[in-house]
Amino acid sequence: MSSRRGANGAGARATAIDAAVVRNRPLPVVPWVSAMLIDLTAVLLLFGDAPTPVLLLAALLHLAALIPIVVAPALPRSERVLGAAYVFAIPVFGAPLAALSLGTAGRGELVEADPTALPAAAEAPRAEELRSLGEALPTCEALLAGSVDERRAIIATLALRADAGAVALLRWALGAANPDLAVESALAIEEMTASFEARLDDHRKALASGSPGRGEALEAAELATDAIEAGLAETALLPTLAQEARGYFSTALEADPTQAASIAIGRARLELAVLHPDAALEAIDEVVVAEGDAGSEPVLMARSVEKIEPAEMEMLLALRDEAVMATHALPWESASALASYHPASPPPLIRRRLSAARRLSGLHARGATGGAGVTVGVVQVPAPASTREVPVEKP
Amino acid sequence: MKSLEADVCLLVEGTYPFVSGGVSSWVHDIILGHPELRFAVLNVGSHPGAYGEPRFQLPDNVVGLHRVFCQETARPPLDGAARADLREQIRRLRTTVDTRARPSRVLAGLRRMHLDGASDSEGQQSILDDLATNDLALDELLYGRASFDLLTQLSDRAAAQAPFLDLFWHFRAIHVPMLRLLAAPVVPAACYHAIATGYAGLLAAVWSRRSQRPLALTEHGIYAREREMELARADWIREAAETDDGGFGLRTATWAPHVSPLRKIWSGFFRALSRLAYAQAGRIVTLSECNRGKQIADGAPAAKIEIVPNGVDLPDDAPVREAVNDNDAPDEGLIELHPAPLRVGFVGRVVPIKDLITFIRACDLALHSVDLQVRVIGPMDEDAAYATRCRDLVARLGRGAKIAFVGPMPPAAIYGDLDVVVLTSFSEGQPLVILEAYARGVPAIASDVGACREMIEGRDAADRELGPSGFVTRVATPKETAAALVRLASDPTLRRRMGESGRRRVAAYYQRRDMLASYRALYAAMGAGDPSIEVRGVMQQRQRGAGTL
Numbered sequence: 001m002s003s004r005r006g007a008n009g010a011g012a013r014a015t016a017i018d019a020a021v022v023r024n025r026p027l028p029v030v031p032w033v034s035a036m037l038i039d040l041t042a043v044l045l046l047f048g049d050a051p052t053p054v055l056l057l058a059a060l061l062h063l064a065a066l067i068p069i070v071v072a073p074a075l076p077r078s079e080r081v082l083g084a085a086y087v088f089a090i091p092v093f094g095a096p097l098a099a100l101s102l103g104t105a106g107r108g109e110l111v112e113a114d115p116t117a118l119p120a121a122a123e124a125p126r127a128e129e130l131r132s133l134g135e136a137l138p139t140c141e142a143l144l145a146g147s148v149d150e151r152r153a154i155i156a157t158l159a160l161r162a163d164a165g166a167v168a169l170l171r172w173a174l175g176a177a178n179p180d181l182a183v184e185s186a187l188a189i190e191e192m193t194a195s196f197e198a199r200l201d202d203h204r205k206a207l208a209s210g211s212p213g214r215g216e217a218l219e220a221a222e223l224a225t226d227a228i229e230a231g232l233a234e235t236a237l238l239p240t241l242a243q244e245a246r247g248y249f250s251t252a253l254e255a256d257p258t259q260a261a262s263i264a265i266g267r268a269r270l271e272l273a274v275l276h277p278d279a280a281l282e283a284i285d286e287v288v289v290a291e292g293d294a295g296s297e298p299v300l301m302a303r304s305v306e307k308i309e310p311a312e313m314e315m316l317l318a319l320r321d322e323a324v325m326a327t328h329a330l331p332w333e334s335a336s337a338l339a340s341y342h343p344a345s346p347p348p349l350i351r352r353r354l355s356a357a358r359r360l361s362g363l364h365a366r367g368a369t370g371g372a373g374v375t376v377g378v379v380q381v382p383a384p385a386s387t388r389e390v391p392v393e394k395p
Numbered sequence: 396m397k398s399l400e401a402d403v404c405l406l407v408e409g410t411y412p413f414v415s416g417g418v419s420s421w422v423h424d425i426i427l428g429h430p431e432l433r434f435a436v437l438n439v440g441s442h443p444g445a446y447g448e449p450r451f452q453l454p455d456n457v458v459g460l461h462r463v464f465c466q467e468t469a470r471p472p473l474d475g476a477a478r479a480d481l482r483e484q485i486r487r488l489r490t491t492v493d494t495r496a497r498p499s500r501v502l503a504g505l506r507r508m509h510l511d512g513a514s515d516s517e518g519q520q521s522i523l524d525d526l527a528t529n530d531l532a533l534d535e536l537l538y539g540r541a542s543f544d545l546l547t548q549l550s551d552r553a554a555a556q557a558p559f560l561d562l563f564w565h566f567r568a569i570h571v572p573m574l575r576l577l578a579a580p581v582v583p584a585a586c587y588h589a590i591a592t593g594y595a596g597l598l599a600a601v602w603s604r605r606s607q608r609p610l611a612l613t614e615h616g617i618y619a620r621e622r623e624m625e626l627a628r629a630d631w632i633r634e635a636a637e638t639d640d641g642g643f644g645l646r647t648a649t650w651a652p653h654v655s656p657l658r659k660i661w662s663g664f665f666r667a668l669s670r671l672a673y674a675q676a677g678r679i680v681t682l683s684e685c686n687r688g689k690q691i692a693d694g695a696p697a698a699k700i701e702i703v704p705n706g707v708d709l710p711d712d713a714p715v716r717e718a719v720n721d722n723d724a725p726d727e728g729l730i731e732l733h734p735a736p737l738r739v740g741f742v743g744r745v746v747p748i749k750d751l752i753t754f755i756r757a758c759d760l761a762l763h764s765v766d767l768q769v770r771v772i773g774p775m776d777e778d779a780a781y782a783t784r785c786r787d788l789v790a791r792l793g794r795g796a797k798i799a800f801v802g803p804m805p806p807a808a809i810y811g812d813l814d815v816v817v818l819t820s821f822s823e824g825q826p827l828v829i830l831e832a833y834a835r836g837v838p839a840i841a842s843d844v845g846a847c848r849e850m851i852e853g854r855d856a857a858d859r860e861l862g863p864s865g866f867v868t869r870v871a872t873p874k875e876t877a878a879a880l881v882r883l884a885s886d887p888t889l890r891r892r893m894g895e896s897g898r899r900r901v902a903a904y905y906q907r908r909d910m911l912a913s914y915r916a917l918y919a920a921m922g923a924g925d926p927s928i929e930v931r932g933v934m935q936q937r938q939r940g941a942g943t944l
Contacts, residue, residue, distance in 0.1 A: 148623075174871055174872060183822065
């Protein structure tokens, strides 16, 4: 699904950090203040040339500072013991320190994901994993022939992945002769769809309730894009949903123009998912420009002064490759809007290096041809916009 | 309500009389259909307050409605001194519960349920004898050393890969409801009739064992399998995080599916409950041939199983009058055909398991080709979020003028205004809706679940000779449902023929009087019934039809 989510979520390395969580129940104030005031009185007595009785009195006062803690009814026993230890060991400052330490609770979660940590590098597979890989049935066969537990585990895994391939496989399983498999697959698809719709509704409400920020709008747009890519969006409502997502991308861009590159990536994915590769190219070309002669490797340059991260640039290049290939699909290869929803449709080619497309580098330099078409060998390829009739709608 | 000993104690889980639906309607019908018998109803609920007011008016021959709950009402979290007090109480309890002289037989039964796997009928009955002693207090389960030992055995032998803390809490969640049910006082009755396996089936089996009264079991769906399907999607069973696999993506690798040991323990538990009920029941009734096969596979003795399909009354005012624009129509037994648009009905609760979304999509697709007037008939308050989702989908598709949500209606008022009934459920037993539609000469389009296929296409050669009485579609396939709708809308002859064959099918195989006769014989064989009992008003209630769909 979204590359953004993958980088921050699942791949984050677990690092030992102290996760302080504000405690739920209120901490009583009186015992701590009383203890501190008594201790302060004792300290004041120590100023100057204090005689022995005064020293003794100060010591007694310090011990008396324990009393408000020890008798505090609102504190459980363990907290009273801890507080008393603090107050006894650290005059004056013991009480506030104890209150501070009791005011936060780690809830035992000493190990939490550190959001700033780099994603963990994938480890090499172990021998037994390679062996299972070699012996494993293809997923579709395993769905048909595996045990009930394995079948359910596979369906749960596919639901967890929720990408286009997983959804396609689940849709394929709807036609299985085994009615249990069909029903379980149908339920998995239904739950994924319901989850998507519920999350999108939440975003809609949040966006409608106030002035939307870039984050909220971009998340809504990417969620809609993910659902369209995966084939979870309602087929009959694809044009409407795509239009809605375009609006969210625009909102995100208005809110933060410096994020134009990441927004362009999302827009390009959306347009590719709804079979508008020409619009995907336009979205990409708004932030980058392809430079280079026909026949040589093109170089994408940022149009504006804002810096584009290398990872973003790589993604833009991959998307551009895919869009270029899609714009030149021959008419009899082209699909209707249903193709993005149909189980037979292949997953997006994002992240795949389309070496063939890269070799036809002249196709990348759309700006150089002025959108009028290019010549590849003896073949005159018309301009992208005229190569395919998209039956859904015009963006 | 009279406090008489009942002839039959019906044990249901979560349904009658608090939830409307097929099983509840069936229970209501069984009670009304046996006015000579006194019934007690035991409802096993999840927790107090989970259900609202009864949806059915209890007939006069119900002498008691009893309720037991798997969980008590959730208490607010304790704070400060109260928590310290509780800790002290638990400490004292621990020392008390570990001083018992003899080991608990209930714990021994639980151990065999979990660790000995499927055993023969005698083994199951021996487990029931152990459970029937009810010699394990809740405190002993929660804080006793012996129960902790069972937990560690379970961890070693059945869930070595599961986090022990997770297993600890699941162990409690599995067994606390059991102990609460085992502690429930027996409702005296001449015989017990469980309307599912599961918790109700367990309680019925234990009571039957304790009182030495016979037990019959009727399964509409297959309880253990329905629970397994829920478990497969349950998000309250925590899986290891996606990153716990060393970065190789094992959790998301379909070639190395991760079978959760906790899910296996839960599903093994529900299967064990089914085996206990199957072992104790003298007769097991199922609705269809396909369910019979599943029960046998799950451990039910084939010799005990009897198929008694649901049944409906054939109306006296059968809608057989004349054909419209059909020269090939036979001379008699014709169903009146309504001119366009085709009147399509979805009759049932608006809940996810009915997959109303697929129905709406199908209608939207079909409306591109033919004119339809669609009505969704059934309660919408059981899952308000889902109902809203369905309404939103209709609105976004712009089909508000064609697809109407009309809410619940009495069964007698539903089918006269429909040309076809559609069921797109993910799960069904033997839906009464289809039979009620057939009785009025209305064909059905249904997904291929439960007994729908044999109800539409026929279950044996003689049945199949009557011809199909509708269309069977794959689950969650709006395209197929839409195609069937278009076919019926554009071919009135086919529609009439299918409606007619549905009515003949009901007359031959699904008559209410036949179903009631089967159960009357079943109850008589179990020693229930006292002809001297006077029950007034039951027949009148039956005529009124207390429940609504």
